[in-house]
Amino acid sequence: MRKSRQPKGSWGRRFLIAVPYLWLFVFFLVPFFIVFRISLSQPAIAMPPYTPIFELDAGLSSFVQALKELSLDNYLFLLDDPLYVNAYLSSLLIAAVSTVFTLLVGYPVAYGMARAPTAIRPVLLMMVILPFWTSFLIRVYAWIGILKPEGLLNQFLLFLGVIDQPLVILNTTAAIIIGIVYSYLPFMVLPLYATLEKMDYALVEAAEDLGCTPLAAFWKITLPLSMPGVIAGSMLVFIPAVGEFVIPDLLGGSRTLMIGKTLWNEFFSNRDWPVSSAVAIVLLVVLVVPIAYFQRAQARARERGL
Amino acid sequence: MASLGSTRRSFAPWTDPNAKAYIRFDNVTKRFGDSVVVDNLSLTIYEREFFALLGASGCGKTTLLRMLGGFETPTSGRILLDGQDLAGVPPYRRPVNMMFQSYALFPHMTVEKNIAFGLKQEGMPKAEIAERVRQMLKLVKLEAYADRKPHQLSGGQRQRVALARSLAKRPKVLLLDEPLGALDKKLREETQFELMDLQQDLGLTFIVVTHDQEEAMTMADRIAIMDQGRVMQVATPAEIYEAPVSRFVADFVGSINLLEGTLLEAGRSGARIRDVSGAEFGVTDAGEGQVGQTVWLAVRPEKVRVTRQRPADVRNALEGEVWDIAYLGDMTVYNVKLDDGRLIKASSINSVRAVEDALTWHDRAWVSFAEDAGVVLVR
Numbered sequence: 001m002r003k004s005r006q007p008k009g010s011w012g013r014r015f016l017i018a019v020p021y022l023w024l025f026v027f028f029l030v031p032f033f034i035v036f037r038i039s040l041s042q043p044a045i046a047m048p049p050y051t052p053i054f055e056l057d058a059g060l061s062s063f064v065q066a067l068k069e070l071s072l073d074n075y076l077f078l079l080d081d082p083l084y085v086n087a088y089l090s091s092l093l094i095a096a097v098s099t100v101f102t103l104l105v106g107y108p109v110a111y112g113m114a115r116a117p118t119a120i121r122p123v124l125l126m127m128v129i130l131p132f133w134t135s136f137l138i139r140v141y142a143w144i145g146i147l148k149p150e151g152l153l154n155q156f157l158l159f160l161g162v163i164d165q166p167l168v169i170l171n172t173t174a175a176i177i178i179g180i181v182y183s184y185l186p187f188m189v190l191p192l193y194a195t196l197e198k199m200d201y202a203l204v205e206a207a208e209d210l211g212c213t214p215l216a217a218f219w220k221i222t223l224p225l226s227m228p229g230v231i232a233g234s235m236l237v238f239i240p241a242v243g244e245f246v247i248p249d250l251l252g253g254s255r256t257l258m259i260g261k262t263l264w265n266e267f268f269s270n271r272d273w274p275v276s277s278a279v280a281i282v283l284l285v286v287l288v289v290p291i292a293y294f295q296r297a298q299a300r301a302r303e304r305g306l
Numbered sequence: 307m308a309s310l311g312s313t314r315r316s317f318a319p320w321t322d323p324n325a326k327a328y329i330r331f332d333n334v335t336k337r338f339g340d341s342v343v344v345d346n347l348s349l350t351i352y353e354r355e356f357f358a359l360l361g362a363s364g365c366g367k368t369t370l371l372r373m374l375g376g377f378e379t380p381t382s383g384r385i386l387l388d389g390q391d392l393a394g395v396p397p398y399r400r401p402v403n404m405m406f407q408s409y410a411l412f413p414h415m416t417v418e419k420n421i422a423f424g425l426k427q428e429g430m431p432k433a434e435i436a437e438r439v440r441q442m443l444k445l446v447k448l449e450a451y452a453d454r455k456p457h458q459l460s461g462g463q464r465q466r467v468a469l470a471r472s473l474a475k476r477p478k479v480l481l482l483d484e485p486l487g488a489l490d491k492k493l494r495e496e497t498q499f500e501l502m503d504l505q506q507d508l509g510l511t512f513i514v515v516t517h518d519q520e521e522a523m524t525m526a527d528r529i530a531i532m533d534q535g536r537v538m539q540v541a542t543p544a545e546i547y548e549a550p551v552s553r554f555v556a557d558f559v560g561s562i563n564l565l566e567g568t569l570l571e572a573g574r575s576g577a578r579i580r581d582v583s584g585a586e587f588g589v590t591d592a593g594e595g596q597v598g599q600t601v602w603l604a605v606r607p608e609k610v611r612v613t614r615q616r617p618a619d620v621r622n623a624l625e626g627e628v629w630d631i632a633y634l635g636d637m638t639v640y641n642v643k644l645d646d647g648r649l650i651k652a653s654s655i656n657s658v659r660a661v662e663d664a665l666t667w668h669d670r671a672w673v674s675f676a677e678d679a680g681v682v683l684v685r
Contacts, residue, residue, distance in 0.1 A: 206410035208397040210424030224414050
């Protein structure tokens with residue numbers, strides 16, 4: 001193995017490794033510090049609307065001065081006002097419920113694709129990706145037309161006689177969940193499909209051969225072996241869903257509380273940049289810490305042998 | 307054909323008209339779309355038999371096995387196991403177990419859990435499962451590997467785990483799909499004998515699918531030669547080799563010289579064939595050949611002698627030139643080109659270390675064979 005590797009100091013190799021790091025540095029770390037800096041400052045009626053805690057061009061003395069004046073006021077404020085805590089909790093809850101539903105819808109889809117004849121699999125894959133060709137915003141807007149009281153869904157149900165009064169779906173949490181499940185479904189289906197397609201179907205046959213009903217074989221063989229796909233898909237849905245803004249804004253009405261919307265209000269309506277920055281930083285920490293822990297646990301499990 | 311019996315002398319239920327069939331394929335056909343994979347096939351297998359399905363890839367042998375396992379449904383015809391029609395019986399209710407070509411070991415379970423899997427499904431008590439797993443591990447000599455995961459095992463060890471897992475439930479019939487295909491040659495030869503011993507000791511019926519004729523010849527009581535979804539011949543290894551029923555079977559198993567000719571006369575004292583070059587051969591038995599019919603005389607290379615002079619006592623001899631010599635250590639294979647262009651293959655055992663005046667390339671030589679050396683084929 002070692003011999004086949006490139007010599008350690010090769011420039012091409014360094015460059016290749018540097019690219020993603022550089023990308024993360026410019027588009028993640030730098031913006032993160034800008035936001036973090038704002039979150040430590042005080043709001044002001046100015047342009048931009050906060051008192052900067054330090055300027056890059058003011059020299060070292062002012063930097064030290066700024067460090068002394070550092071305040072966590074904005075973070076304490078988040079804890080003070082139950083609005084924020086509630087928004088975080090309800091975001092996590094809505095995202096979690098949506099992820100579960102996405103998994104429930106996405107798993108059979110991915111399973112069906114993985115077991116479809118090889119010839120039509122690319123077509124099915126294409127159909128999963130196809131919605132991306134239309135703007136996300138437009139697709140979410142379309143759901144208003146479907147879910148509103150006189151919308152398609154209610155008309156259809158009234159026509160069938162299942163209901164005699166239009167259901168109120170739009171502007172509820174249910175509408176948000178429907179929107180998230182619909183929008184993020186491909187992110188669940190694709191990693192699931194990738195793991196299920198790789199799986200040797202002989203394993204299922206072997207389980208049936210050894211006395212499993214098809215359902216038992218699914219629980220004991222297929223599902224455990226597709227866990228990497230389940231986890232990857234759930235992460236890809238859960239993480240962006242927590243901070244989702246467009247879907248709760250368009251489908252959730254004014255009463256539902258999600259952190260993305262709170263952040264937007266704080267930023268654009270209240271023009272309180274420091275607090276909204278603090279909201280964003282806390283959101284990041286809330287998401288990154290458990291995920292990092294989880295991934296380390298998984299890596300350790302893999303070292304132990306799957 | 308009394309001398310061409312089973313390798314296990316006492317075991318030959320197929321010669322007994324009263325023997326009860328254990329597994330029967332009755333006019334089984336399997337189609338996938340337009341292609342016929344198994345074509346109106348009938349076959350009888352007896353209890354405790356080691357039966358091999360031998361054929362090139364795509365001949366339908368694996369499909370036949372999978373239909374017995376319950377993974378494919380026959381398009382028409384029926385399959386009986388111990389008198390019971392298996393139609394509609396799902397794999398998990400059949401008293402047969404299969405050892406898969408890829409082994410299909412569950413990667414997320416240890417060796418022990420893999421072997422215990424089928425027993426757990428049966429709802430066997432825990433203590434009994436542990437005991438049975440221990441027996442199985444001992445049987446395949448893997449006691450030290452119980453806690454390993456499949457990816458931590460070598461190919462040979464995985465093969466043993468797969469075998470132990472498929473035997474753990476004590477099935478009536480074990481189906482083996484290319485069981486030794488993934489092993490290297492040495493290990494394959496060892497494992498062949500182990501499988502035979504195991505089958506004898508456990509008293510089970512084994513059906514093995516293979517494309518390797520040596521493997522089939524070594525292990526099986528009887529072999530079914532398959533081609534294009536049909537059985538070409540079912541017989542003991544010796545019968546298949548020494549008394550093939552068709553040119554296909556003769557050519558498929560081992561190598562063969564096929565001499566085309568016309569049957570001149572056939573009688574009690576023997577038969578005469580005039581081959582395409584005009585030479586006449588005497589044979590002891592004309593088989594199914596009718597006088598005047600085109601027949602093929604099939605002679606195995608090891609029954610052909612190559613000499614410098616025409617042997618005085620042998621009637622069947624042809625002259626030619628040594629074209630190719632392949633020295634294989636234990637034997638030497640000669641290709642002799644006859645004067646009419648046909649190639650005759652002859653092999654001789656190198657029973658002495660050095661031969662004086664050995665034949666070499668482009669020497670004139672005679673190939674000859676005894677009157678009972680060949681088989682007359684009409685198909």
